[in-house]
Amino acid sequence: MTAIEETNVTYEQLADLEQDFEDAELEITRQQAVLMKPLYEKRAKTVADIPNFWPLVFEQSPPEVDSYIQPSDSAVISTSLKALSVSRFEVEDGGKGDPRSVVIKFEFNENEYFENTVLEKKFWQRQSKDGRFSGLVSEPVAIKWKPGKDLTEGLLDQAVAIYEQDKKSGRTGLVKVKDFTPEQKALQKKIQATGMGGVSFFAFFGYRGYPVSEEESRLAVEKDKEERRLRAEGKSKNDDDEAPELVEEGDEDDEEEILEIFPDGEELAVAISEDLWPSALKYFTQAQEVDGISEMDFEELEDDEDEEDEEPPAKKQKA
Amino acid sequence: MTAIEETNVTYEQLADLEQDFEDAELEITRQQAVLMKPLYEKRAKTVADIPNFWPLVFEQSPPEVDSYIQPSDSAVISTSLKALSVSRFEVEDGGKGDPRSVVIKFEFNENEYFENTVLEKKFWQRQSKDGRFSGLVSEPVAIKWKPGKDLTEGLLDQAVAIYEQDKKSGRTGLVKVKDFTPEQKALQKKIQATGMGGVSFFAFFGYRGYPVSEEESRLAVEKDKEERRLRAEGKSKNDDDEAPELVEEGDEDDEEEILEIFPDGEELAVAISEDLWPSALKYFTQAQEVDGISEMDFEELEDDEDEEDEEPPAKKQKA
Numbered sequence: 278m279t280a281i282e283e284t285n286v287t288y289e290q291l292a293d294l295e296q297d298f299e300d301a302e303l304e305i306t307r308q309q310a311v312l313m314k315p316l317y318e319k320r321a322k323t324v325a326d327i328p329n330f331w332p333l334v335f336e337q338s339p340p341e342v343d344s345y346i347q348p349s350d351s352a353v354i355s356t357s358l359k360a361l362s363v364s365r366f367e368v369e370d371g372g373k374g375d376p377r378s379v380v381i382k383f384e385f386n387e388n389e390y391f392e393n394t395v396l397e398k399k400f401w402q403r404q405s406k407d408g409r410f411s412g413l414v415s416e417p418v419a420i421k422w423k424p425g426k427d428l429t430e431g432l433l434d435q436a437v438a439i440y441e442q443d444k445k446s447g448r449t450g451l452v453k454v455k456d457f458t459p460e461q462k463a464l465q466k467k468i469q470a471t472g473m474g475g476v477s478f479f480a481f482f483g484y485r486g487y488p489v490s491e492e493e494s495r496l497a498v499e500k501d502k503e504e505r506r507l508r509a510e511g512k513s514k515n516d517d518d519e520a521p522e523l524v525e526e527g528d529e530d531d532e533e534e535i536l537e538i539f540p541d542g543e544e545l546a547v548a549i550s551e552d553l554w555p556s557a558l559k560y561f562t563q564a565q566e567v568d569g570i571s572e573m574d575f576e577e578l579e580d581d582e583d584e585e586d587e588e589p590p591a592k593k594q595k596a
Numbered sequence: 597m598t599a600i601e602e603t604n605v606t607y608e609q610l611a612d613l614e615q616d617f618e619d620a621e622l623e624i625t626r627q628q629a630v631l632m633k634p635l636y637e638k639r640a641k642t643v644a645d646i647p648n649f650w651p652l653v654f655e656q657s658p659p660e661v662d663s664y665i666q667p668s669d670s671a672v673i674s675t676s677l678k679a680l681s682v683s684r685f686e687v688e689d690g691g692k693g694d695p696r697s698v699v700i701k702f703e704f705n706e707n708e709y710f711e712n713t714v715l716e717k718k719f720w721q722r723q724s725k726d727g728r729f730s731g732l733v734s735e736p737v738a739i740k741w742k743p744g745k746d747l748t749e750g751l752l753d754q755a756v757a758i759y760e761q762d763k764k765s766g767r768t769g770l771v772k773v774k775d776f777t778p779e780q781k782a783l784q785k786k787i788q789a790t791g792m793g794g795v796s797f798f799a800f801f802g803y804r805g806y807p808v809s810e811e812e813s814r815l816a817v818e819k820d821k822e823e824r825r826l827r828a829e830g831k832s833k834n835d836d837d838e839a840p841e842l843v844e845e846g847d848e849d850d851e852e853e854i855l856e857i858f859p860d861g862e863e864l865a866v867a868i869s870e871d872l873w874p875s876a877l878k879y880f881t882q883a884q885e886v887d888g889i890s891e892m893d894f895e896e897l898e899d900d901e902d903e904e905d906e907e908p909p910a911k912k913q914k915a
Contacts, residue, residue: 286643290642297635301635316613316616316617316620327603328602
């Protein structure tokens with residue numbers, strides 16, 4: 278007997294309440310995007326004058342970002358990354374879209390690895406009608422590698438080619454393994470042969486996510502809202518028959534599979550947009566300290582949160 | 597030679613920019629407090645019908661809270677905690693104060709440990725003029741222990757008594773060890789004899805923080821703002837002579853010491869108000885799961901973020 282079974286409160290009520298909280302958080306994020314935009318622009322102008330600002334930020338990036346950066350990726354970033362920017366494009370100009378949708382834009386100096394000077398990856402927050410997915414989806418972005426310099430060893434090119442094929446042939450949903458095209462089979466094999474942790478950071482640009490169209494997502498969100506509204510008015514109906522279907526254990530070939538060359542694309546996009554980007558000044562300052570500014574210089578300039586070992590009463594905190 | 601030394605950008609510019617970011621974050625927190633208030637009220641009403649809601653939340657509390665709860669504290673909380681509430685009293689009714697100031701209110705059923713049914717701890721965000729402190733300060737709150745039941749073993753009573761003495765005698769600032777009253781010396785000795793980690797959670801009610809009056813804080817904040825404004829207008833002046841004084845190494849008796857029976861009071865207040873409180877439904881749900889609701893029941897009711905091990909493509913996320 279658990280606490281909730283002794284009461285008249287239902288799990289659905291609690292779930293709806295949590296959803297209310299999440300909606301409020303989204304509204305906050307929406308307002309935040311508008312409020313912060315001019316500050317990010319000011320920061321961009323200031324740091325444009327600091328050589329290696331963004332490479333130094335990446336050097337001190339949190340594990341949620343850093344763990345995806347291989348040594349060869351690091352070489353590209355440290356020598357050639359000129360700027361990073363994150364935009365919550367559905368809301369930051371006052372729009373009423375989803376604040377979780379983001380564009381992450383990397384700007385590069387001329388470099389020996391690829392021709393692109395801009396790599397832009399766009400993520401849309403989507404919800405599937407089958408109830409299985411709610412999160413970020415994206416489209417593979419091609420990189421024009423210089424000869425012999427493809428850090429993804431062909432993975433990204435294949436992912437882009439398959440995406441283009443899918444679009445052309447109108448295959449927008451989940452695909453069963455047995456219905457894979459020869460190109461999909463080849464990519465599947467290659468993914469299986471690549472050890473996780475060994476994939477280049479730049480495979481991130483190949484992330485697709487669950488196949489959910491804008492239209493499907495809009496309808497799924499509306500349906501959810503309507504059901505919550507009915508429940509809130511006490512016109513609840515039994516939802517049992519609408520529970521997500523369980524995937525039947527069956528022949529592997531009969532299962533659907535999403536070919537994903539960078540399965541953690543959403544996690545990395547979130548880590549960049551909610552941590553690396555807003556806290557870039559902090560990471561840069563850390564990099565400066567590591568680079569050997571003396572402690573004295575720094576104490577005079579700014580009180581640091583890390584100085585927790587100080588003797589009382591000189592407890593310092595960031596003012 | 598570090599990156600910033602090669603440019604015209606100064607550390608002060610970066611520090612001011614960080615301060616701009618922090619100001620914006622505070623404004624967000626202010627708006628959030630107003631927006632969330634009705635939701636927290638709705639939640640309070642709903643969970644009031646669930647026996648043990650708050651004890652179960654504490655049972656699953658994050659390490660930043662849980663590590664302060666001793667087994668004997670846990671006995672009080674699990675049998676007697678009726679409600680918890682957090683209020684950002686300076687802003688949540690639309691006020692323009694500091695959103696970091698909070699009241700944490702614990703409501704208890706009759707219990708064998710103390711007479712109080714309400715324990716309320718108020719924290720004010722303050723900044724000292726000497727530049728050494730910016731954070732939460734508070735006043736010790738007395739607990740009427742039942743005979744032989746004082747979980748703090750006299751620490752809290754002593755802290756309260758000294759605070760009352762200080763108020764009466766007008767000692768509002770830092771006190772040098774050599775100027776300690778007999779009561780302060782006794783408390784100092786007791787604190788030194790108490791191993792950290794062994795102190796009761798209820799010693800939290802004795803936290804004071806750095807001695808900064810409302811007036812001192814107001815002036816310090818204004819001075820900071822004015823200096824930033826001048827710098828922003830290019831009327832910067834050399835701040836070297838205003839750097840915080842370093843504490844001279846000297847005779848121990850000649851040093852100032854804050855007698856704090858719960859030195860991590862601020863950290864715990866922040867963990868409760870920024871994590872336990874907003875995420876209470878999540879922690880309660882976790883406790884329910886631990887208490888043995890079967891996985892199947894739960895899968896039908898809500899998709900859980902922890903289900904990361906599922907086979908693709910059934911990647912589930914909280915919708």
